[in-house]
Amino acid sequence: MCKRYLLLEDGSVFEGYAFGGELNNPDGEVVFNTGMTGYQETISDPSYHGQIVTMTYPLIGNYGINRDDFESIQPAIQGLVVKEWAEYPSNFRNEMTLDELLKLKGIPGIHGVDTRQLTRLIRQFGTMKGRLLDSLDQKEDELNSLRDIQLPTDQVKKVSTSKPYVAPGRGHRIVLIDYGMKHGILREFTRRNCHVTVVPHDMSAEEIMQLQPDGVMLSNGPGDPKNVSEGIEVVRELLGKTPIFGICLGHQLIALACHADTVKMKFGHRGVNHPVKDLRTNEVWMTSQNHGYAVERSSLENTDLIMTQYAINDDTVEGLEHELYNAFSVQYHPESSPGPQDSNSLFDQFISRIQSEKDKGGFSCQSEKTLIKS
Incomplete structure (x- = not known):
């Protein structure tokens, strides 16, 4: 086995062994995921774009990889850090090993790392830049280089679709803005027979409304939401024109x-x-989450937004609803890929909101706001 190292910007070094792909682009933000299962969905979640993901559960890859559980065609993580990977997985759905997947997608991995120590370090000092290395011969030069690099801020552009496409259905017409959409979101709408048009992150509000949507879905995605300035403006223009449901970055x-x-x-x-x-x-729901940014709770005071849900562990904002417009959002992933299905009914709530608007016979949210204010 060949040695491989994880170097952090604070100078910490974690030694392990190489598996998966070669070190073509080994820099990224080092984060950790606490899921005991769902590693395939995690690896293929576009919200992890540009990140080196540490799995805290010690054994990863034990049930292999299958063709059904991918959340995107091309995984976007920079690297995978595990304590132990299963060379010989055992599961009736298994089609390839974790190592084979990482090699296929060109994702470098490192195993044999004390992931408990690494996780405790991140919890104490926060996420930080990291670099995977096959040698420490130039450690000081690598460390200085790592500290000087600027991590990308255009992650959404890199994972969003470049052209619109349609998942046909006979039901409600949904426009799904792709900021790094997980396939689980699309699956939930197709299960409900919706006609879904997936559009790029930078499509204008005017172009979206020309599609005559019954509702607009704002997907999950990577990075700092403030870097998605065009998305903020589009949402602002869409409010009051159509029902809106936001997940994670969309929230x-x-x-x-x-x-x-x-x-x-x-x-x-x-x-x-x-x-x-x-x-x-x-009610208390167990949820699947993946985000490094949160809505500032105190900043809601002078807005038309009300907090509907919060995280029990740290009191952060987990749900919002607009007091005047037909718009709501959650910070977690109700499509439950990977994870529990407690909150899956939120898609039914969105469909109910759309149907309610239709039942009004064209009575718009804008008109409702005017009546409320008068």
Whole structure:
């Protein structure tokens, strides 16, 4: 086995062994995911673009890789860090090993790392830049270079579709803005027989409305939401014209469009076991999450947004609803890929909101706002 190293910008070095792809582009933000399962969905989640993902569960790859559980065609992670990977997986759905997938997609991996120590370091000091190396001969030069690099800020552009495409259906017409969409979102709408048009992240509000949507879905995606300035403006223009549902990055864009604020978290929420409480029903849902930014709770005070859900672990904002317009959002992933299905009914709520608008016979949200204010 060949040695491989993870170098962090604070000078920490984690030694392990190489597996997966070669070191073509080994830099990224080092984060951790606490899921015991769902590693295939995690690796293929576009929201991890540009990140080196550490799996805290010690054994990864034990049930192999199958063709059904991908969340994107081309994974976007920079590297994978594990304690132990299963060379010989055992599962009736298994079609290839984790190592074979990483080699196929050109993703470098490192195993044999003390992932508990690495996770504790990130929890204490926050996420930081990291670089995978096959040698420490030039450690000081590599460290100085790592500290000087600027991580990309155009992640959404790199993972969004470049052209619109359609998933045909006979039901409601949904425009899904792709900021780094997981396939699970599209699957939930096709299960409900919706006619879905997936559009690029930079499509204008005018072009979107020309598609005559019954509702607009804002997908998940990577990076700082403030870097998606065109998305903020599009959401602002769409509010009041059509029902809107936002997930993860889409949730943050709704907040910014309504003049709330977002902040970078110390180490984010990444896992399948995050409890969220609904303020309206007092229910607690277990949710799947992957985000490094959050809506600033105090910034909601002077907006038309109300917090509907919050994270039990740290009180961060997990759900929003607009007081005047037909728009709502959640910070987590109700499509549940990977993770629990407690919140899957949110897609049904969105469909109900769309049907309610149709039942009004064209009574627009803008007209409703005018009546409320008068």
